[in-house]
Amino acid sequence: MIHTTHITEAGSCSTSCLSAQHLDIGYNHDTVVSDISVQLKCGQSLALVGTNGSGKSTLLKTIVGLLQPLSGEIIALGKKPGCVPQGIAYLSQFHVSGFVLPLRAIDVVRMGRFSKLGLWGRATKADEELVMAAMKTMGIDQLANTPLWYLSGGQQQRTYIAQVLAHRADMLVLDEPTAGLDAAGQEIFSQAIKAELSRGATIITATHDIKEASLCDLVMLLARQVVAIGTPQEILTPDLLLKTFGIQIPHH
């Protein structure tokens, strides 16, 4: 039987950015993970770690409102998921359009401002400065006018991350953000996330990278059920990682 720890509450309800109580998630009445309970304080970070198909992406999609919970309760930024688009920035795992769309890198990053601008809001100089700052943070400001299809996979991933940064959201929900990034890209991403946390943003990330998870305030191990939730020191132990992944995962 997979060991399950008790819920770790990261803070009181009044400062909670994410609150899930006995949450079941899945697709079309098929449950992927059941009985998820977690609270995350604003300005903290939560890493979802698990095998492929363990429910990480499903949970992220439920948090941002792309999927309806099957049962239980989830509150993000004080409201039901999907009700605060201006406050949540989402980085999905797959981008099928990368080599098809006639878009430049800067066009993609500018889309990060759309939820704040709405349908007809006028983009100002401040919006453009946020866009350029995000591109500079991710080291792609020189590639602003380069078509997306010219960029390598890693450069495209940096562009998508810059789009999320340009949003200046209260909560960043990231699915495998470092996929395709080289060592320099991963370090730049790590610095960018630290800066986001410094300005008070809440970060929820799904990752296979144990080292990346160890830098977060909370870690949730998933294997189509909640294996454990807690601090990295409590959770990222050889025994629990073995129970999650089924094989020994080295972690230093």
Add this chain to the structure above:
Amino acid sequence: MDWFITPFISNQFMLYALLAGTIVAFTCAIVGTFVILRGLAFIGDAISHGVLPGIAIAILMGIPGVVGAAIGTVVMISGVSLITLKSRLSSDTAIGLLFVGMLALGVIIVSRSTSFSGDLVRILFGEILGVSIQAIILQVIAAVVIVIVTVACSRPFLLLCFDPEQAQVSGFSSQLFHYIMLALIALTVVVSFQTVGTLLVFGMLLAPAGAGALLARRIGAMMAWATVFGTLSIYFGLLASYHMNIAAGAAIVLTAVIIFFMVFTVQTVRGQQVRRMELHPPHE
């Protein structure tokens, strides 16, 4: 120069055809861009063929074919949505089923009536050389509506092309704006079929925008290129029809496809040259 100019100066019907065709090229360029970027080619094709029963019934009842075409597109889109939402079948299957069903129904209706033969040809292949002022006015109105809606919805449309999930999370309903896009495709088909016909309007949606996609680095530029290629297709297609005495609608669409392959060839050769230069840079 006479060969290129005289047909339009000497014949008012040719001038009207050029005007109507240019408006069709413009609307198809805008809407065709989204058809390609969103991968809506199949449903676009289905809509352009699925309007046949609506048009046939409208003609039998003595009401404008445009009204029947509009009803046909609503039935088509509603049917696809219903099947996709209420069953496990993919949208491809739903589109295919509605496509052949509507087309078959249209052929049956036409085959049961003895008075349809000329109308059928006009429906399938258009009648650009006999386009009326009323049809041109209708096309202008549709073009204005399409431009207004596209500009108004530019952000959600762009997000939909990029990533429908991103559109949803950003606060723009993916489903709503998807249906608005389908409505624009339907409107384009409904007002354009009189000019190039139901069989060929799809070619005007795809070929110029496809050529534009090969050249453009921005979506606006893609629409501009598509408009240019679409207009050239109309112009040279009409000229070919006039001088060679061939079907105008088919000549136009064939010209559009030829232009696509010309652009494709040029881009492919340029791409190979660039790669060759990168591998073997010239000595200084």
